[in-house]
Amino acid sequence: MTDTSTSPRRASRPPRARRRDAAENRLAILDAAISELNHNPDASLETIASAAGLSRRSIYGHFSTRDELIAELNDRGIARVTAALAPIQHADARVALALVGARLWSEVEDVRVTAQLAIRGPRREIVAEGLEPVRRGLLAIVRQGVAAGQLRTDIEPRTLARLIEGAAVSVLDEAVRDDISYEEGHRLVMLVALSTAGLSWREAAELIDASPELALEAQPEASTSLSAHSSGAQA
Amino acid sequence: MTDTSTSPRRASRPPRARRRDAAENRLAILDAAISELNHNPDASLETIASAAGLSRRSIYGHFSTRDELIAELNDRGIARVTAALAPIQHADARVALALVGARLWSEVEDVRVTAQLAIRGPRREIVAEGLEPVRRGLLAIVRQGVAAGQLRTDIEPRTLARLIEGAAVSVLDEAVRDDISYEEGHRLVMLVALSTAGLSWREAAELIDASPELALEAQPEASTSLSAHSSGAQA
DNA sequence: AATAACTTGCACACTCGTGTGCAAGTTATT
DNA sequence: AATAACTTGCACACGAGTGTGCAAGTTATT
Numbered sequence: 118m119t120d121t122s123t124s125p126r127r128a129s130r131p132p133r134a135r136r137r138d139a140a141e142n143r144l145a146i147l148d149a150a151i152s153e154l155n156h157n158p159d160a161s162l163e164t165i166a167s168a169a170g171l172s173r174r175s176i177y178g179h180f181s182t183r184d185e186l187i188a189e190l191n192d193r194g195i196a197r198v199t200a201a202l203a204p205i206q207h208a209d210a211r212v213a214l215a216l217v218g219a220r221l222w223s224e225v226e227d228v229r230v231t232a233q234l235a236i237r238g239p240r241r242e243i244v245a246e247g248l249e250p251v252r253r254g255l256l257a258i259v260r261q262g263v264a265a266g267q268l269r270t271d272i273e274p275r276t277l278a279r280l281i282e283g284a285a286v287s288v289l290d291e292a293v294r295d296d297i298s299y300e301e302g303h304r305l306v307m308l309v310a311l312s313t314a315g316l317s318w319r320e321a322a323e324l325i326d327a328s329p330e331l332a333l334e335a336q337p338e339a340s341t342s343l344s345a346h347s348s349g350a351q352a
Numbered sequence: 353m354t355d356t357s358t359s360p361r362r363a364s365r366p367p368r369a370r371r372r373d374a375a376e377n378r379l380a381i382l383d384a385a386i387s388e389l390n391h392n393p394d395a396s397l398e399t400i401a402s403a404a405g406l407s408r409r410s411i412y413g414h415f416s417t418r419d420e421l422i423a424e425l426n427d428r429g430i431a432r433v434t435a436a437l438a439p440i441q442h443a444d445a446r447v448a449l450a451l452v453g454a455r456l457w458s459e460v461e462d463v464r465v466t467a468q469l470a471i472r473g474p475r476r477e478i479v480a481e482g483l484e485p486v487r488r489g490l491l492a493i494v495r496q497g498v499a500a501g502q503l504r505t506d507i508e509p510r511t512l513a514r515l516i517e518g519a520a521v522s523v524l525d526e527a528v529r530d531d532i533s534y535e536e537g538h539r540l541v542m543l544v545a546l547s548t549a550g551l552s553w554r555e556a557a558e559l560i561d562a563s564p565e566l567a568l569e570a571q572p573e574a575s576t577s578l579s580a581h582s583s584g585a586q587a
Numbered sequence: 588a589a590t591a592a593c594t595t596g597c598a599c600a601c602t603c604g605t606g607t608g609c610a611a612g613t614t615a616t617t
Numbered sequence: 618a619a620t621a622a623c624t625t626g627c628a629c630a631c632g633a634g635t636g637t638g639c640a641a642g643t644t645a646t647t
Contacts, residue, residue: 133590133591133592133645133646133647134592134646135592135593136591136592136593136644136645136646137645137646138592138593138594138644138645139592139593139594139645142593142594157472158472159394161633161634161635162634162635162636163633163634171594171595172594172595172596173595173635174594174595174596174597174637175593175594175595177635177636177637178592178593178594181636182635182636183634183635183636237392237393269547269553271543271553271557272540272543272553276526276530276532276540279526279530280522280523280526280540280544283519283522283523283525283526284518284519284522284544284548286522287515287518287519287521287522288515288518290518291511291514291515291518295511295514297511305507305511305515308506308507309515309519309548312504312547312548312550313519313544313547313548315547315552315553316552317550317551317552317555318504318506318507318550320552322506368615368616368617368620368621368622369616369622370622370623371614371615371616371621371622371623372615372616373614373615373622373623373624374615374622374623374624377623377624396603396604396605397604397605397606398603398604406624406625407624407625407626408605408625409607409624409625409626409627410623410624410625412605412606412607413622413623413624416606417605417606418604418605418606
């Protein structure tokens, strides 16, 4: 077992810092885990390890338990989604909604695992709890839109928010499965989010085209190697 | 091992027919499997058995393999969904689409397992293949609607059909999770299917209210005990 | 070049689920 | 009441995955 904790040792000699390749391997594992778990939510550590180009045994040098790996995936996913969606604010709730879609799309991979984990795994409740802030944000946007008469009023906001969330995720799923281009996906999620929210498709399209905020560019760049576009496998 | 096959024995004495309680138990198992697999797609036979009020060992009297049970679930699910959706035809594609939603809703439980199985399990391809006719039907409706200028044209029909399917299923998921009433669910799936198809929420509502075919009544009654509303557990 | 950090392969114990055999019960049916 | 159909509990073999110990290798870092 290898100690990977960041806290410095007690006394005596300084213990020579963590090696760089080790850190990279750790990220490779996380990447591999994401992409393997997307294929099969029950992927074994063996599978994940070899997708990361390591041996199963080595994983235990970074995570003491399968569950710990999964937990870290949760945390990263939630953090990412939260970071991507939290700052969204706009006078026009419809634009805000479309933005939610767009930002989700830029995190597809993470969103999908996170969504999966939120449903399955023994972590259901925990993950769901972690996503609460995001949900409340979405709900706020929906309420704002309903109040402004911009969104449908025939479905209770709470339900509507969840439907939008579900629709968006299922678009991500479908999009990834059909290997849709980044540009198309970007537009698609926004369209479907707006449609679910009650706009007609023409209204949705008009809105998207009229709002520069919704154009495809300068999406907040990700800092981790846990990027949405990385291959996740090496050697 | 108990023989459950329907074919009569070869020669000599007639072997006294299958007992009635056995047949009931078989259905109880299927019911339990559906509801347990909804909670957890990897539910063990032990879990399913006890949900059905039987012992794990007894399951093997009806299905020689876990996979055989699952396969039967597939077949029933596909048959049901197909039966419910196949006869749908309407001059107005929007009505047809709403009907698809309504019929799906009347089969929620089955639709959900079937959808789950279509994604996971080693049966992915098989299940997907079985659902092909249903998918083609939906695609036909979408094409019809697009041709008639009733549905959105900004998304390719093939993609749109899948999005509608996904949206509908995710509504079913959400609806079941929130324990929505039968009436609400009925309307909800139709609304979301239409919204995804491009209608504004007002148009969708108008259409639904104006079309007697879409009213909640005389849904084709199910013949099996594998009904969408049975509890699935006993004792 | 020396050292500690890391990886690896192998062996092992353990858990959990599947599938089977069999003997002893229940219970529907005739 | 007799009989075959069915259920049950226990035992077992088996496979797959997890988590661990350890000794022997690599390799980044100083």
